[in-house]
Amino acid sequence: MNVNMTTTDTSARIVLSGHVDEQGAEELKKTIRDLDLGQVKDVTIDFREAQRIGSAGIGQLLLLYKNLAVAGGGLTVENLSPTLFELFKGLKLDTLFTLSRV
Amino acid sequence: MSMVQRTQPVDVRPEGTDPDEALEGCFQGIFRPTCTEELRSLILSLSRRIEPEWRSRGYRSPELRARMVLEEAMLNAWHHGNKEDPQKAITVRWYFNERFHMEVQDEGEGFDVDLIPDPTRKENLCRPNGRGIFIIRHFSRQLAWEDRGRRVLVELDPEDDSVC
Numbered sequence: 001m002n003v004n005m006t007t008t009d010t011s012a013r014i015v016l017s018g019h020v021d022e023q024g025a026e027e028l029k030k031t032i033r034d035l036d037l038g039q040v041k042d043v044t045i046d047f048r049e050a051q052r053i054g055s056a057g058i059g060q061l062l063l064l065y066k067n068l069a070v071a072g073g074g075l076t077v078e079n080l081s082p083t084l085f086e087l088f089k090g091l092k093l094d095t096l097f098t099l100s101r102v
Numbered sequence: 103m104s105m106v107q108r109t110q111p112v113d114v115r116p117e118g119t120d121p122d123e124a125l126e127g128c129f130q131g132i133f134r135p136t137c138t139e140e141l142r143s144l145i146l147s148l149s150r151r152i153e154p155e156w157r158s159r160g161y162r163s164p165e166l167r168a169r170m171v172l173e174e175a176m177l178n179a180w181h182h183g184n185k186e187d188p189q190k191a192i193t194v195r196w197y198f199n200e201r202f203h204m205e206v207q208d209e210g211e212g213f214d215v216d217l218i219p220d221p222t223r224k225e226n227l228c229r230p231n232g233r234g235i236f237i238i239r240h241f242s243r244q245l246a247w248e249d250r251g252r253r254v255l256v257e258l259d260p261e262d263d264s265v266c
């Protein structure tokens with residue numbers, strides 16, 4: 001899996017590609033750790049090039065969401081495949097953060 | 103350091119099965135990973151072993167649903183069942199008929215399925231863990247447990263794989 005992050009003053013965009021399995025979740029965790037959540041309030045995660053995400057990867061999204069919410073920010077997950085979009089909806093993650101599909 | 107033992111899937115067809123129909127039989131792999139990283143590699147090898155059969159039987163995107171089910175089931179067996187004990191085996195058996203059938207057995211203490219928290223309940227929504235079984239259920243036609251929760255049985259239908 002590859003993680004590509006770009007940041008502006010108060011926002012960040014993380015583009016994931018490949019499979020966010022357990023190993024991918026560890027890489028995502030490191031990327032999230034590098035975020036300055038004192039500055040960054042809104043994070044968008046782009047799944048356009050990500051084929052799959054497992055429970056460990058979803059766990060990392062939730063940790064990020066919690067940290068952003070505490071600081072008054074928000075998380076957006078966009079360009080989910082239909083399969084992943086339905087999975088996220090089934091998990092009711094759309095009640096926590098904004099989801100969009102390709 | 104313990105030795106890794108990994109059997110190639112062996113034919114354990116039920117008695118009376120036509121030996122020329124090997125792919126109709128039941129196959130099994132026994133895995134004793136020494137660490138999570140090795141388990142990841144074993145999961146990848148196993149899914150590559152099964153993937154051509156998935157595709158030939160009409161599963162359009164096995165790297166999504168079938169692979170995710172296999173991965174979550176084996177990770178559960180390793181983390182929660184065997185408590186990452188390399189002395190304990192994870193046994194995976196599978197066969198095809200109209201559907202893909204798979205069972206994953208661990209050597210842990212088992213668990214009560216009814217006590218697994220529902221990750222979609224409001225109080226659990228933000229918990230960073232506890233979604234493996236939900237993912238397996240989400241992508242499966244049928245899901246059941248035997249042997250006090252130490253063996254999970256899963257069925258996947260190619261029709262469920264029509265949207266990716």
